[in-house]
Amino acid sequence: MDEFLTISPLIKQALADGGPVVALESTVITHGLPYPQNVETALAMEAAVREGGAIPATIAVLRGQITVGLSLDDIERLGRLAGATTVRKCSRRDLAIAMARGEDGATTVAGTVVVAHMAGIELFATGGIGGVHRGHPFDISADLRELGQTPVTVVSSGAKSILDLPATREVLETEGVTVVGYGVDKVPAFFARSSGLPVDVQLDTPEAVATLIRARQQLGLASGTLVTVPIPEEFSMDPEEAEAAAAQAAREADEAGIHGPASTPWLLARVVELTDGRSMLANTALLRNNGRVAGEIAVALSKGKEGIGAD
Numbered sequence: 001m002d003e004f005l006t007i008s009p010l011i012k013q014a015l016a017d018g019g020p021v022v023a024l025e026s027t028v029i030t031h032g033l034p035y036p037q038n039v040e041t042a043l044a045m046e047a048a049v050r051e052g053g054a055i056p057a058t059i060a061v062l063r064g065q066i067t068v069g070l071s072l073d074d075i076e077r078l079g080r081l082a083g084a085t086t087v088r089k090c091s092r093r094d095l096a097i098a099m100a101r102g103e104d105g106a107t108t109v110a111g112t113v114v115v116a117h118m119a120g121i122e123l124f125a126t127g128g129i130g131g132v133h134r135g136h137p138f139d140i141s142a143d144l145r146e147l148g149q150t151p152v153t154v155v156s157s158g159a160k161s162i163l164d165l166p167a168t169r170e171v172l173e174t175e176g177v178t179v180v181g182y183g184v185d186k187v188p189a190f191f192a193r194s195s196g197l198p199v200d201v202q203l204d205t206p207e208a209v210a211t212l213i214r215a216r217q218q219l220g221l222a223s224g225t226l227v228t229v230p231i232p233e234e235f236s237m238d239p240e241e242a243e244a245a246a247a248q249a250a251r252e253a254d255e256a257g258i259h260g261p262a263s264t265p266w267l268l269a270r271v272v273e274l275t276d277g278r279s280m281l282a283n284t285a286l287l288r289n290n291g292r293v294a295g296e297i298a299v300a301l302s303k304g305k306e307g308i309g310a311d
């Protein structure tokens with residue numbers, strides 16, 4: 001494996017054996033949630049991946065070293081840096097900067113997809129992907145382009161509801177990303193269970209998703225798969241409350257002149273305030289749930305691999 005990638009021994013072994021591994025991002029730790037909820041959630045997500053039967057691989061840049069499989073201490077250290085400006089938010093374009101300067105970097109969905117693919121990890125679980133910002137049709141998260149050009153499967157609850165969901169859905173189509181509804185025929189809206197927008201295909205089991213991934217792999221397509229999983233009913237927010245908070249936060253961000261990479265973290269934090277913390281509860285619940293589902297899909301996919309190997 002390329003030496004600029006540090007992969008933990010456990011994960012390296014699992015990958016060599018074709019075992020189930022699920023990548024996890026680190027921007028949600030440093031830029032998505034406050035301390036200590038960020039560390040608790042990151043660890044709960046790792047536990048959820050294990051519950052699903054797979055090995056979690058949280059990814060970040062640690063002092064310039066791209067690392068696959070953070071230790072507890074690494075997660076705690078990054079978690080304490082939440083809100084600090086010293087951790088670079090690393091999308092595709094930022095990885096080389098963090099590496100060259102020896103910085104700490106938290107990988108976004110795009111950054112994590114890049115590294116997961118380099119490491120040979122197919123599954124990646126997160127909360128919500130980036131997308132097209134409301135009122136800013138040219139502020140399109142690099143997450144969408146990344147999914148269009150890198151063959152990785154991202155399990156999420158759709159795009160964050162602070163975004164323009166119909167526009168985001170259109171760009172996913174343009175980028176050639178297959179959008180799967182896991183047990184649903186509409187794309188979830190992050191805190192709420194449905195955006196009303198159609199998925200490309202509804203699949204109801206980990207095995208069905210694994211079969212789709214295998215077909216894409218056989219075709220040799222460069223583009224990825226987005227598996228959208230609705231937030232568990234008991235944690236879902238009232239869609240009107242979620243929408244009102246998202247709309248207000250987007251308005252305030254415009255008034256305050258917040259833009260660029262600062263936009264998403266700012267909006268998420270503001271929505272937590274506007275919903276008295278309910279959105280954070282919902283966010284952590286869906287993150288855990290997506291970790292478990294991704295773990296189950298990784299297991300189904302690795303079983304298929306054994307079958308192919310035995311031929």
Ligand code: PSU
Nearest residue numbers: 027028032108109127128130141261264
């Ligand atoms: N979803 C969350 N919290 C987050 C993010 C997503 O619930 O912090 C992060 C992801 O890392 C995602 C990034 O890739 O926000 C998108 O940022 P941008 O819009 O600048 O591409």
Ligand code: MN
Nearest residue numbers: 139140141260
């Ligand atoms: Mn942006």
